[in-house]
Every structure is written in C-alpha cells, then in structure tokens.
Amino acid sequence: MGGIELCELINCDELDDCKVHLASWDGNNHPLDVFVNDREQWNEWNEYRGHRNDFNKKYIFSLIKFYSEPDVWLFGGIFKVVARHTDRYEVSLERKNSNLIGRLKVRFKRNGRVRSVSPDRYFQEMTVFEILREPYSGEEFPGYEGVCLPFKKLETVINQSRNDWRSALSSVKGVYLITDKSNGKKYVGSAYGVTGIWSRWSCYIRTGHGNNDELASIIKENGLAYARKNLVFTLLEYRPMKADDKVIIERESFWKKSLLTQGEYGYNKN
Missing domain, CATH: 3.40.1440.10 (GIY-YIG endonuclease)
Incomplete structure (x- = not known):
C-alpha cells in the first residue's frame, strides 16, 4: 500500500479547511508515547497554541512522529477548533476517519522541524505506509x-x-x-x-x-x-x-x- 496517496484514503470536506499538525518531540516528551499512555493528554497537544496562531484553519489534521521509523507518522485524528484563546485552542475530535486513528501510518519527509503544513501543498507528498490491524499501543517486547x-x-x-x-x-x-x-x-x-x-x-x-x-x-x-x-x-x-x-x-x-x-x-x- 506504500504507493497510495493519503488523499486517496482520506477524503472529506474538512481537508479543504485544515492545517496538518506534525507532532514531534518537544524536548521532554515524544507525542507517540503520550498518545499511547493518555489520550486526554494527547488531545491537549492539539490545543497548544504557543505565541503564533499556527493552526488558523477550522480543522487540525494530526500526525504523530513515529520516531522508531524514519519519515513515518501515525494518524492521530482530525480535530475541529471550536474556540481560540490567546494561549490555547479548544478542540473536539471529529468522528470521521476515527477508525484509522492509531492505525494509519503515513510516510512523509518533513523539511526541518516545521510544526504545521498546509495540505494543499504537501498532501500529495504523503503516502500510506501501513495500516495496523489494531491501534498502536506501544513497542512490542524486543526479547x-x-x-x-x-x-x-x-x-x-x-x-x-x-x-x-x-x-x-x-x-x-x-x-x-x-x-x-x-x-x-x-x-x-x-x-x-x-x-x-x-x-x-x-x-x-x-x-x-x-x-x-x-x-x-x-x-x-x-x-x-x-x-x-x-x-x-x-x-x-x-x-x-x-x-x-x-x-x-x-x-x-x-x-x-x-x-x-x-x-x-x-x-x-x-
């Protein structure tokens, strides 16, 4: 399935009015570990605003750096921005495509450490890497x-x-x-x-x-x-x-x- 473009698998109206969140290590935590350990805390990662309004669209399409595999990201859900505050967003998780959360792995080579990208420019570079049978729940026992x-x-x-x-x-x-x-x-x-x-x-x-x-x-x-x-x-x-x-x-x-x-x-x- 590696050659399938992401937009062929996920096709919904939200993509026309969204920003892609490329969640990666913040210096203290890997978002992949946060996602596995505490979904509420993962939601908070998508509410973080910082000093810039990076996610100035109606929806946030979240991808989580799958740090054990280069250029691979795990689908973390599509969030609707329901309110904007000076220090954070309020978001709600959309039900569409929720069956792929934690299962869909995407291949995408990011330039530098950019935190957000526009789908109209980069979606064509994102391909389906793998779809897991069950949502990712952490590293398997290595022996x-x-x-x-x-x-x-x-x-x-x-x-x-x-x-x-x-x-x-x-x-x-x-x-x-x-x-x-x-x-x-x-x-x-x-x-x-x-x-x-x-x-x-x-x-x-x-x-x-x-x-x-x-x-x-x-x-x-x-x-x-x-x-x-x-x-x-x-x-x-x-x-x-x-x-x-x-x-x-x-x-x-x-x-x-x-x-x-x-x-x-x-x-x-x-």
Missing part, C-alpha cells in the same frame, strides 16, 4: 536481550499491562540496572524468590524508587517527575523462575563490582 526502557516507557508498559511484556517479564528472575541520566550514577538490583522482574519493576513505577534508600531520598525531594525524566531500566541477566536464588544474588554482586555501583559512582549501599 530479553533488548530490554532497555526509560522510566516513562516502562510506566506505559506496566500501566497498560501489555500482555507480551507482562508474560515475558513475569516468567523470569534476574539482575537489572537503573541508570540516572542526570549524574551518570547507577544502581544494580535483582528479582528472585517468587518475585519476577515484572513485579519488581512495577514497584518502581508505583513509588519511583522501589524502596532503594538513595533513590527514595531523591524522589521524596523532587517527586516522581525526577524518575520520569532521568531513570533508565536495563535487564542485565535473566533466569527462569525455577533457578536457584543463590545464582541471582551472586550475579547481582558481580555486576555491582563490575559497574562500581557501591561507591561514589552508584546508588548501591551494600
């Missing part, structure tokens, strides 16, 4: 060797209780690494006994610190926003749930020594 997630992505995975991730991480014990991007410090932890990686990491999502003393003091002072901004989770090793706990504890100790996480470079106290 145990590929697990490395920023806190916010892990939060989305766990809050949505994605079956592929939950099934995989609930069935293994293991050793993991938490890296604090703000200072480079690291923490090595483990999950053993009857607790799989999923359960252990779920505790971090609830608290921001997983009851680690060093992280707990930071989160108490700065809030969960600190974890969302700075913490990255990596699975270092995994074993089946029937594995001897001694093996997990020994491997945890090995990684603490290897990564120097028990001194000034890390958050491990012992």
Whole structure:
C-alpha cells in the first residue's frame, strides 16, 4: 500500500479547511508515547497554541512522529477548533476517519522541524505506509536481550499491562540496572524468590524508587517527575523462575563490582 496517496484514503470536506499538525518531540516528551499512555493528554497537544496562531484553519489534521521509523507518522485524528484563546485552542475530535486513528501510518519527509503544513501543498507528498490491524499501543517486547526502557516507557508498559511484556517479564528472575541520566550514577538490583522482574519493576513505577534508600531520598525531594525524566531500566541477566536464588544474588554482586555501583559512582549501599 506504500504507493497510495493519503488523499486517496482520506477524503472529506474538512481537508479543504485544515492545517496538518506534525507532532514531534518537544524536548521532554515524544507525542507517540503520550498518545499511547493518555489520550486526554494527547488531545491537549492539539490545543497548544504557543505565541503564533499556527493552526488558523477550522480543522487540525494530526500526525504523530513515529520516531522508531524514519519519515513515518501515525494518524492521530482530525480535530475541529471550536474556540481560540490567546494561549490555547479548544478542540473536539471529529468522528470521521476515527477508525484509522492509531492505525494509519503515513510516510512523509518533513523539511526541518516545521510544526504545521498546509495540505494543499504537501498532501500529495504523503503516502500510506501501513495500516495496523489494531491501534498502536506501544513497542512490542524486543526479547530479553533488548530490554532497555526509560522510566516513562516502562510506566506505559506496566500501566497498560501489555500482555507480551507482562508474560515475558513475569516468567523470569534476574539482575537489572537503573541508570540516572542526570549524574551518570547507577544502581544494580535483582528479582528472585517468587518475585519476577515484572513485579519488581512495577514497584518502581508505583513509588519511583522501589524502596532503594538513595533513590527514595531523591524522589521524596523532587517527586516522581525526577524518575520520569532521568531513570533508565536495563535487564542485565535473566533466569527462569525455577533457578536457584543463590545464582541471582551472586550475579547481582558481580555486576555491582563490575559497574562500581557501591561507591561514589552508584546508588548501591551494600
């Protein structure tokens, strides 16, 4: 379907009076993650006005940067601008083409970092890349060797209780690494006994610190926003749930020594 022009698939009156919203990373969040995690917050992205009236048409045709694939965008809906304020728009989601929201992927090479474009100039350059069977709900489980997630992505995975991730991480014990991007410090932890990686990491999502003393003091002072901004989770090793706990504890100790996480470079106290 890669050769089908977007205008051949979506043909409605709204396109004659709209601007295309090319939503991409704002320095803090990827709109794709926002879309997956919280649709109300995604709607707010389309209400943002800024200091310019970029979306000065009646409708906003929203595309979301699908950042894992170059020049690919996910259809985020068509919004009607029902009111304009000095600091924001009020929008309502149109029902037309709503069956394609989160499913339609569009190929379009954007010039620079432009936030809005006119469809009469650029629609002919937009082609249908793919139509997903179900609305996009986040990255698929990449295999145990590929697990490395920023806190916010892990939060989305766990809050949505994605079956592929939950099934995989609930069935293994293991050793993991938490890296604090703000200072480079690291923490090595483990999950053993009857607790799989999923359960252990779920505790971090609830608290921001997983009851680690060093992280707990930071989160108490700065809030969960600190974890969302700075913490990255990596699975270092995994074993089946029937594995001897001694093996997990020994491997945890090995990684603490290897990564120097028990001194000034890390958050491990012992």
